[in-house]
Amino acid sequence: MNHRSDLSALLRSGRGTELLLYGMTPPRQSIAPDALERFTAVTRTRLEQLDIDALILYDIDDEAQRTPDERPFPFSPTMDPADFLADHLSWWDRPTIVYRSVGKYSEAELDSWVRRPSDQLGTVMVGAPTSSADVRTTLPAAYDLWQRSGSALPLGGVTIPERHSSRQDEHHRLLRKQHSGCSFFVTQVIYDVSAAMDLASDYLYLCRERNVEPVPIVFTLSICGSVKTLEFLAWLGVRVPRWLRNELVHATDPVADSYAHCVTIARTLSTYCRDRDLPFGFNVESVSTRRIENDASINLVKELRTFVG
Amino acid sequence: MNHRSDLSALLRSGRGTELLLYGMTPPRQSIAPDALERFTAVTRTRLEQLDIDALILYDIDDEAQRTPDERPFPFSPTMDPADFLADHLSWWDRPTIVYRSVGKYSEAELDSWVRRPSDQLGTVMVGAPTSSADVRTTLPAAYDLWQRSGSALPLGGVTIPERHSSRQDEHHRLLRKQHSGCSFFVTQVIYDVSAAMDLASDYLYLCRERNVEPVPIVFTLSICGSVKTLEFLAWLGVRVPRWLRNELVHATDPVADSYAHCVTIARTLSTYCRDRDLPFGFNVESVSTRRIENDASINLVKELRTFVG
Numbered sequence: 001m002n003h004r005s006d007l008s009a010l011l012r013s014g015r016g017t018e019l020l021l022y023g024m025t026p027p028r029q030s031i032a033p034d035a036l037e038r039f040t041a042v043t044r045t046r047l048e049q050l051d052i053d054a055l056i057l058y059d060i061d062d063e064a065q066r067t068p069d070e071r072p073f074p075f076s077p078t079m080d081p082a083d084f085l086a087d088h089l090s091w092w093d094r095p096t097i098v099y100r101s102v103g104k105y106s107e108a109e110l111d112s113w114v115r116r117p118s119d120q121l122g123t124v125m126v127g128a129p130t131s132s133a134d135v136r137t138t139l140p141a142a143y144d145l146w147q148r149s150g151s152a153l154p155l156g157g158v159t160i161p162e163r164h165s166s167r168q169d170e171h172h173r174l175l176r177k178q179h180s181g182c183s184f185f186v187t188q189v190i191y192d193v194s195a196a197m198d199l200a201s202d203y204l205y206l207c208r209e210r211n212v213e214p215v216p217i218v219f220t221l222s223i224c225g226s227v228k229t230l231e232f233l234a235w236l237g238v239r240v241p242r243w244l245r246n247e248l249v250h251a252t253d254p255v256a257d258s259y260a261h262c263v264t265i266a267r268t269l270s271t272y273c274r275d276r277d278l279p280f281g282f283n284v285e286s287v288s289t290r291r292i293e294n295d296a297s298i299n300l301v302k303e304l305r306t307f308v309g
Numbered sequence: 310m311n312h313r314s315d316l317s318a319l320l321r322s323g324r325g326t327e328l329l330l331y332g333m334t335p336p337r338q339s340i341a342p343d344a345l346e347r348f349t350a351v352t353r354t355r356l357e358q359l360d361i362d363a364l365i366l367y368d369i370d371d372e373a374q375r376t377p378d379e380r381p382f383p384f385s386p387t388m389d390p391a392d393f394l395a396d397h398l399s400w401w402d403r404p405t406i407v408y409r410s411v412g413k414y415s416e417a418e419l420d421s422w423v424r425r426p427s428d429q430l431g432t433v434m435v436g437a438p439t440s441s442a443d444v445r446t447t448l449p450a451a452y453d454l455w456q457r458s459g460s461a462l463p464l465g466g467v468t469i470p471e472r473h474s475s476r477q478d479e480h481h482r483l484l485r486k487q488h489s490g491c492s493f494f495v496t497q498v499i500y501d502v503s504a505a506m507d508l509a510s511d512y513l514y515l516c517r518e519r520n521v522e523p524v525p526i527v528f529t530l531s532i533c534g535s536v537k538t539l540e541f542l543a544w545l546g547v548r549v550p551r552w553l554r555n556e557l558v559h560a561t562d563p564v565a566d567s568y569a570h571c572v573t574i575a576r577t578l579s580t581y582c583r584d585r586d587l588p589f590g591f592n593v594e595s596v597s598t599r600r601i602e603n604d605a606s607i608n609l610v611k612e613l614r615t616f617v618g
Binding site: 168191192193194197198200201202204205208241242243246247249250257260264267268271272275 | 500501502506507510511513517551552555556566569573576584
């Protein structure tokens with residue numbers, strides 16, 4: 001087992017920690033057997049190329065209640081990420097961080113999840129997108145379950161730099177989540193590097209003020225190479241800058257533009273965090289189903305590995 | 310005369326144009342003779358080190374009417390920039406762009422200014438900060454004077470990326486100013502690279518749509534190494550990001566942080582503009598009177614010259 005295969009050891013290393021993750025969504029439950037076979041084969045080919053510290057598997061919730069806008073990609077329930085890992089990624093020998101949209105599950109289901117023993121698993125628990133959503137378990141209740149069970153799964157929280165720009169209290173939210181057990185954070189997809197730096201900076205100085213050791217913030221990057229992907233990101237609440245929107249409409253190679261911008265963001269944020277001894281990481285997420293965007297995501301991970309970790 | 314000494318030739322080169330400017334404010338009118346001598350000597354030592362395409366000399370207006378907030382640095386009338394150039398920078402053999410806060414002058418004064426013959430001078434005409442300000446000449450009237458006089462002075466306009474973020478019409482304003490004769494634009498000090506890219510992008514695609522050749526946008530960068538400088542920038546209307554504010558309060562070397570961020574912004578914007586064939590430039594402005602910030606500004610110009618132009 002190399003040093004990268006134990007997620008909690010990796011996260012325990014604290015200062016100087018630099019993580020590189022790749023995030024993907026399991027296939028739809030309705031996928032045909034032959035399509036599933038192709039998907040699994042393509043996934044394996046992609047993942048085998050990647051020198052990542054952990055794989056992220058998302059847990060998709062419908063979120064129809066979050067916004068009245070029509071969803072640009074139709075919603076279709078996806079496979080349970082832990083089942084997909086067990087049944088179709090059994091060869092994968094590095095850590096995996098399984099997301100849990102806690103509102104979908106009963107407390108008993110979540111309790112059984114967090115009690116799973118493994119030094120190869122972590123979990124990120126995600127609350128319902130709005131407080132009015134019809135949830136089976138709330139995020140505070142899920143955190144409480146994780147604590148009471150003495151879970152061995154490293155716990156991560158999600159964070160939204162854009163929310164910080166408007167409310168300016170996201171750093172306090174991070175510290176509360178850390179107090180509830182979170183040992184790392186993963187952001188929503190970011191395009192606005194200033195917003196991400198603002199959050200990291202406010203978090204860093206709040207930690208110093210409270211004498212708390214900062215934990216890694218993993219910044220999520222995503223190639224956006226089409227108007228359809230952009231619309232989906234906007235629907236997810238990602239603030240896509242005007243220039244990127246222009247490029248997608250006008251440019252001859254928007255995938256290349258988006259790729260270059262992701263690299264620039266990553267260089268800016270790694271310099272920023274390193275200079276301040278703030279542990280950090282990147283997560284490359286492909287939100288699209290287009291091959292060209294997925295291939296660019298794989299190349300992005302490879303390029304990031306040349307200067308992260 | 311090298312190719313850099315003729316400003317209009319430089320601006321006429323259009324696509325591929327990359328400018329590097331240094332901006333400074335003339336000394337106060339009330340300066341004592343020995344202090345003026347020292348200021349002039351220090352200025353000469355600084356400028357002689359710089360391989361810039363043009364010097365900018367600002368024309369400071371009180372702007373007391375712009376905001377009810379107290380001005381962090383006290384206002385004191387500064388020397389006329391054209392007089393300062395003639396009387397104290399006579400050795401300077403590269404182009405100079407002289408700002409004119411047009412509200413301070415009568416139409417006759419401005420008419421005589423724009424009729425000045427020179428291939429070594431350019432001018433940027435700046436309107437009053439608010440429409441309610443008590444102005445002697447409005448910006449449209451000043452543009453009109455410039456046109457009617459057949460002025461040989463290349464005309465520049467100011468632009469504010471932050472205004473674009475809130476109103477999203479700054480690109481239309483640029484095109485109108487270009488129609489009035491502007492052959493380049495200089496931004497207010499920027500720290501938010503996304504806002505600057507948004508403006509450049511919207512301007513570029515509007516030019517393409519209207520079949521107009523884009524002119525250079527010169528992005529102004531400024532070292533901000535102290536809370537006092539930050540307060541002054543904020544008073545000027547510059548949107549200083551939270552992280553920079555934090556650094557200035559907490560960091561051990563905020564000048565170095567600010568310097569590094571300026572380099573990052575410049576690299577990001579030059580890549581962006583070059584990839585799109587958009588003429589651009591940088592202007593390094595020192596708004597502070599502190600030596601450490603001024604020295605860092607000089608070093609910043611030198612570093613920018615290694616990859617601009």
